[in-house]
Amino acid sequence: MTDISQTDIRTSTDESAGVQATGHVVTFSEDQPLKLDCGVSIAPVTIAYQTYGRMNADKSNIILICHALTGDQHAASSHPVTGKPGWWNYMVGPGKPIDTDRYYLICANVLGGCMGTTGPADLDPKTGKPYGLTFPVITIGDMVRAQAMLLDHLEIEDLFCVLGGSMGGMQVLQWAAAYPDRVFSAVPIATAAKHSAQNIAFHEVGRQAIMADPTWHGGDYYSHEETPRKGLAVARMAAHITYLSEAALHRKFGRNLQDRESITYGFDADFQIESYLRHQGFTFVDRFDANSYLYITRAMDYFDLAADYGGVLANAFKGSSTRFCVVSFTSDWLFPTSENRTIVLALNSVAANVSFVEIETDKGHDAFLLDEPEFHSVLSGFLDGAAIHRGLPPKS
Amino acid sequence: MNRMATTFPKLRPDLQLIADMIADDARVLDVGCGDGSLLEYLMLAKRVDARGVELSQAGVNACVARGLSVIQGDADKDLQDYPSDAFDYVILSQTIQATVSPKDVMEEMTRIGKNVIVSLPNFGHWRVRWQLALSGRMPVTKSLDDPWYSTPNIHLCSIKDFINLVHNIGGVVERAVAVNSKGRARDFIGGDSFANLYAEEAVFLITRRVAG
Structure with missing residues (x-):
């Protein structure tokens, strides 16, 4: 741990959302390389992340938000480049479904990203030049391993909830499969356990x-x-x-x-x-x-969770005590209800605790980012239920 | 028993009968859980690990928004996804008469649950018999209130018929409770002709016959 240098680069309150949002950057040095699925290791690895809200004393109110392909750590803070509000502003904030008054949120830029976490635009220490195409090919599993490394560093043992849509949902599934003991509840939204040929x-x-x-x-x-x-x-x-x-x-x-x-x-x-x-x-x-x-x-294309578990998706969740809530949207043809139902089926076949909700909307895949009141009330209810089981104080 | 129990909203009488049959801390699957009131009661009053399956998506969404673990599914199709002995109790309340194939549903339920609880309207009730005998037309009663052409109840049976089915699939009726038109409940045994005549509804606790 002593070799890690952590720097808080920014502490700011996003006035528009009224959320205390803090930006952090942590760099894991050469002697803590991140082992990747492609067989090589990468070091140093920098992870840029935002936190929202307050961590409680026993660290039982922590939610990890996993972002989608073109998302980033600014789920509820204004974007430093565009100045636009956070990409999940409808969902995250005080009194909102993912309530920053109750929960402590962590949202990290994914490995391979371009908002501060190590990616192809960063300098390769071996050459002193940007990686470009010499950057190793990464997977959803690698992204999640990097997030787990961040949590280890923050001395966070387990998460109250891991939550995300689209590619974020893939990370949620990967988290639940790879670290079942660290995930109390999981909400994969508008996602799939494998990327389809069409996608x-x-x-x-x-x-x-x-x-x-x-x-x-x-x-x-x-x-x-x-x-x-x-x-x-x-x-x-x-x-x-x-x-x-x-x-x-x-x-x-x-x-x-x-x-x-x-x-x-x-x-x-x-x-x-x-x-x-x-x-x-x-x-x-x-x-x-x-x-x-x-x-x-490419990381999304390579995602096929069942393949890592002998071709049987259910095996990825065997013995899991995580509480799941799978959400799909009727008009989403990129990650259709059928793909989400496949996840539910796998969870049922190991008698996992799963809720499954399909939201009626014409807004397509993007619906998970938009103002969808029924989606919001379902998610808020699921989190309330999970909070009771986690022993968190009820909503004030 | 549970000091909290009295503070919960009143359950429908047949649901209360079912709830009383369930042990604390059990694993329960409620098939056709409707608005989730039984699940919520079991979760809060008996610390039950409560799950639900509901056909209507609106019902499912409402249940999940109340913090209950519910999925959209069909008793006829989706029970086969669950592993054997996954639950201590599987409940089917006022739904068996609306399933396409009650025998398959019963077989699946006794496979995935160590105990099965079924409540149903009794088509052997004297008022049903009376209506058919007197008017010569399909009976329409308080608990079976749709005309024949629009009723979702496509597989109605009497208490005797149901007990017969339980025996056919290798099940054992551990407990049978008859509920009369005034809502009064009393236990009865086996193919009690009196219960079959006077019970408007019945609730059964069923187990699998131990092999050998």
């Missing part, structure tokens, strides 16, 4: 868009003036479609034209949906590293 296909389109951008320079754009903004923007545009639903696209945009009376017989953004996607793409590139996008999408 791998969409990721591959995104990666090829990045790699086809000449400014990508085989991943070594850090030494050049330009970054592959266009490729990354196209990747984001394609991915963004998968986060929505046909019904929501129709409701929000239909065939409406963008600031014009009629079509222009050109390739300008005539339609509102085009303008919207271009905006999504171009704002994304300011806050995200293209190589991080490659590595993290």
